[in-house]
Amino acid sequence: MTEQLRMMAVHAHPDDESSKGAATMAKYVSEGVDVLVVTCTGGERGSILNPKLQGDPYIEENIHDVRKKEMDEAREILGVKQEWLGFVDSGLPEGDPLPPLPEGCFALQDVDDAAEPLVRLIRKFKPQVITTYDENGGYPHPDHIMTHKITMVAFEAAGDPEKYPQAGAPWQPQKLYYNQGFNRPRTVALHEALLTRGMDSPYGEWLERWKQFEQRERTLTTYIPCDEFFEIRDKALIAHATQIDPDGGWFRVPMDIQREVWPTEEYELAKSRVDTSLPEDDLFAGIRNN
Numbered sequence: 001m002t003e004q005l006r007m008m009a010v011h012a013h014p015d016d017e018s019s020k021g022a023a024t025m026a027k028y029v030s031e032g033v034d035v036l037v038v039t040c041t042g043g044e045r046g047s048i049l050n051p052k053l054q055g056d057p058y059i060e061e062n063i064h065d066v067r068k069k070e071m072d073e074a075r076e077i078l079g080v081k082q083e084w085l086g087f088v089d090s091g092l093p094e095g096d097p098l099p100p101l102p103e104g105c106f107a108l109q110d111v112d113d114a115a116e117p118l119v120r121l122i123r124k125f126k127p128q129v130i131t132t133y134d135e136n137g138g139y140p141h142p143d144h145i146m147t148h149k150i151t152m153v154a155f156e157a158a159g160d161p162e163k164y165p166q167a168g169a170p171w172q173p174q175k176l177y178y179n180q181g182f183n184r185p186r187t188v189a190l191h192e193a194l195l196t197r198g199m200d201s202p203y204g205e206w207l208e209r210w211k212q213f214e215q216r217e218r219t220l221t222t223y224i225p226c227d228e229f230f231e232i233r234d235k236a237l238i239a240h241a242t243q244i245d246p247d248g249g250w251f252r253v254p255m256d257i258q259r260e261v262w263p264t265e266e267y268e269l270a271k272s273r274v275d276t277s278l279p280e281d282d283l284f285a286g287i288r289n290n
Helices: 022-030 057-061 063-078 111-125 142-157 184-196 204-212 227-239 255-261
Strands: 006-011 034-041 081-087 129-132 175-179 222-225 264-272
Touching: 006 022, 006 111, 006 142, 022 034, 022 063, 022 222, 022 227, 022 264, 034 063, 034 111, 034 142, 057 063, 063 081, 063 227, 081 111, 111 142, 129 142, 142 175, 184 204, 184 255, 227 255
Parallel strands: 006 034, 006 129, 034 081, 129 175
Antiparallel strands: 175 264, 222 264
16 A cells, blocks of 8 residues: 555544554554644643642632643654643543533533544544544543544544535544553453563452443453563653653563563453454554555
């Protein structure tokens, strides 16, 4: 295939692109693939998770601008392009019963209406491959679930000339994947590798919480070898300083152990309009040679 390969990664908030599939994107950028991150919201209601920055009045008053600058830095580190859809962060409701979502937020938008700007971007960028979240959002944040919903609508509608006729000439992406980097086999493998070496594991509580969720085990169809880009992934994640503590659990597994035990990032093939054989080691399998 001589046509330029293009990949679109649709995410809910700034920082999601760096914690989900970042090494994959950096790998493809290094190979000359054109990669576009689409960020649905500005992350305005995200908590300041880095304890070193909590209580900073400037950050609290200007969180939207701060997170935008963090996204700019992460984008440069990964070497990707990036677009904002412009929706307002819904926040993560907590309590029992859960409080109502804020008026006007992303998760309360009409799905078909909210898909229109994404359709417009798909038709403009013309990706062969799109990645996003599964129906559970990866975890049940209302913005992640809404990101899944609009991406599913947009994937089907982008190639239909009768849908969103004002959003540009039709373009049909060939494959749609769900990010599954936080999967149980990977977590168990790293957890056991650390314990075997007499080291503390940050995954004990994760695995206990997993037992509480009665949801089906995800089908991992695609394993992207990308361990040489793990440092770029981590650097991009640390750029989201309000969200990530560089001394936190994200970075407790030594890099040599990560590379030895689990050198890939995983995906679930959700839709494909090309023939491919599973398991895959390339998101463009079935596309490159067509």
